[in-house]
Amino acid sequence: TDLADDLSLLRDLERRLLVHKFAIEELMTKLRILSEEFDSVHRHDPIEHITNRVKKPEGILDKLRRKGLPLDVDSIGEVLDDIAGVRVICPFVSDVYRVSEMLARQHDVEILRTKDYIATPKPNGYRSLHLIVRIPVFLSDRVEHVKVEVQLRTIAMDFWATLEHKLFYKYDDSPPADFMAELMSSAMIAAQLDERMESLHRRIHQE
Ligand code: 0O2
Known part of the structure; x- marks a missing residue:
């Protein structure tokens, strides 16, 4: 029956997701080691905290539908880049680049793609x-x-992105123009805050 087919597909998909959970665990260990070791050498921890998630079957089906792609359980990890997601929250912008460079230097980590929304923020202000x-x-x-998919951001960037996601999740398209302007301007305030905190950090760390 159709229902039995659907159920067995869902089970296959769930089994397929296990390897993505393992990949997250591997990456979490790498990041924790970098955090603790860098801290012990330089007396500064470049990572504030780390979160992760495996995309749920529901979210996977939604994304495939949105992109007009068929569900093929065996190739799902090739089709979607973000089934496994790790978010690294850093104290300062310099830490974001530092952590990404330390990851990129590891021989078993292949960087397939980089999108720098800090150098070039999205139109709504996302960094x-x-x-x-x-x-x-x-x-x-x-x-x-x-x-x-590894997302690296500062505490200020995370503050903005978390609230923007909450506020505008219900909008399928971009929000009305005056909202966009307000979002953009609060993103700029967050960016200024990053700069000011980083310059304080530099002054204190040099003393
Ligand atoms: P969710 O709900 O966080 O999982 P993709 O759609 O991933 O194939 P794209 O657009 O190239 O391709 O990905 P991009 O730009 O790297 O963004 C992917 C993720 O970044 C999003 O995942 C969000 O988590 C985050 N992100 C991107 N833009 C914004 C933004 O404007 N605001 C906020 N709050 N987060 C953003 P998902 O799957 O879209 O959403």
């Missing part, structure tokens, strides 16, 4: 550094190379 990375996951009988 963050996005990396699509691929890392090996060692399973009982094979190695899988799994993609993870």
Whole structure:
């Protein structure tokens, strides 16, 4: 029956998602090591905190529908870049680039794509550094190379992005023009705050 087919597809999809969870765990360990070791050497922790998520089957189906793509469980990890997602919140903008460079230098981390929305913010003001990375996951009988979307941002960028997501999630298109202007201007205030805090940090760290 159709229902039985759907259920078995969902089960296959859920089984497929396991390897993305493992990729997240590998990456979390790498980031925790960088955080603790950099802190012990330089007396500054470049990572404030880290969150992660595996995209839920519902979210995966939504995204495929939006992009007009068919569901093929075996190639799902190739079709979508963000099934596994890790978000790294850093104290300062310099830390964002520092952490991304330290990751990129690791031999088992392949950087497939970089989107620098800090250098070039989105029209609504969104700022963050996005990396699509691929890392090996060692399973009982094979190695899988799994993609993870890494979003790196400062506390101020995260504050803005979290609230923007809450406020405008319900808008399918872009919000009305006056909202956009207000969003853009609050994003600029967040960017100025980043600059001011970073310059304080530089002065204190040099003393
Ligand atoms: P959610 O609900 O966070 O999962 P893609 O759509 O991923 O194939 P795109 O547009 O090239 O391709 O991806 P991009 O620009 O790298 O953005 C992907 C993710 O960044 C989004 O995931 C959001 O998490 C975040 N993001 C991008 N733009 C904005 C923004 O304007 N505001 C906020 N708050 N977050 C943003 P999802 O899957 O769209 O959403």
